[in-house]
Amino acid sequence: MKKLLFLLLITIPVLNIQAQDIISIKGKVENAADDKVLENVNIVNLNQVWGATTDKEGDFEIRAAVNDTLFFSYLGFKSIRVRVTNDWVAYGEVKVKMTELGIALEEVLIKPVTLTGYVEVDARTIPIYDNYRYRIEGIGSGYEGGSSQPGAVNKVLSAIFNPADFLYNVFGKRPRQMKKLRQMKENDEIRNLLNSKFDRETLMAVLQLERLDIDEILNNCSYSSDFIKTANDLQILDAISECYEEYRVLNRDK
Structure with missing residues (x-):
């Protein structure tokens, strides 16, 4: 006693x-x-x-x-x-x-493209835009074009040969961040905050992900590019959460 x-x-x-x-x-x-x-x-x-x-x-x-x-x-x-x-x-x-951000818009010069009808010549004439997002039909993932995107080739190849690896690297290896994902989803203050945001900054900070990672997660979870571009941060949170719960069910016995 x-x-x-x-x-x-x-x-x-x-x-x-x-x-x-x-x-x-x-x-x-x-x-x-x-x-x-x-x-x-x-x-x-x-x-x-x-x-x-x-x-x-x-x-x-x-x-x-x-x-x-x-x-x-x-x-x-x-x-x-x-x-x-x-x-x-x-x-x-x-x-x-x-600190307030200074917003400076770069001047864009649009040049007319004249086609000759010869494939070899026209292929060199048509400009290639680095910020264009490429997508292969039938595959959930997309990738960024241009030399400024260092992992573009690796990303599209990994999407073709083993699309499940990306979700495992995000979800399977980040249990702490995924726990925070559930906490965000259950917190009314966080949900109200995200409902008016479209910049992904808060999601990136809490989940320790880059913007491209968020796009890739949603691509691999079969969300359309239109949804990814237009959804607010709360909708993105719910989409990632739904995808994570499906991942947990599918990998429960593995």
Whole structure:
């Protein structure tokens, strides 16, 4: 009985310490150029997968622990990651500065193409656009053309010979990220946040994927290119989640 009481006395303080690890973090988001507050900035705790937004005064409050990383994103501004430190916890509130992006549109020169009727000549005349996405009929995956895309050939070959490998590399080798995927899907704040976003930035940050990886996942899961281009981030989240659950069922006995 004395041993049991001793163990309880040791366990209770430990539980209290763990419960205190997650606290409420407060702050204010401002424009770095003029110190004006920014309303409706999206904030996601990448470690715990919790979301929040700033109010009219630029203030926010989100649950976090020391060393968690908060991801700030706002239309027209450079997204940033801020680590929660002991100083932040001790100070109580900090100001987060976001930098506005300068948008410069490149001039596009369109040249007329005159065809001669000779295949060898015309093949050299017709321009090849590096940003065009190629797709092979009957195969779920696509690939990017142009020399600026280093893995284009490897990607299309792997799609032809073993399309299941890509999904295994994404899902099978990323259990932690896939757990976060389910947490995002169940969190109403995250879902509301993603419903108005189309830039994939939050998904990329939480799942640790590149934009091309997200496209390839959806391609391999038989989603159309039109869906991939036009869907908002919430729809993309649900699509990846559905594909992941199907992958788990198919690979349960393997």
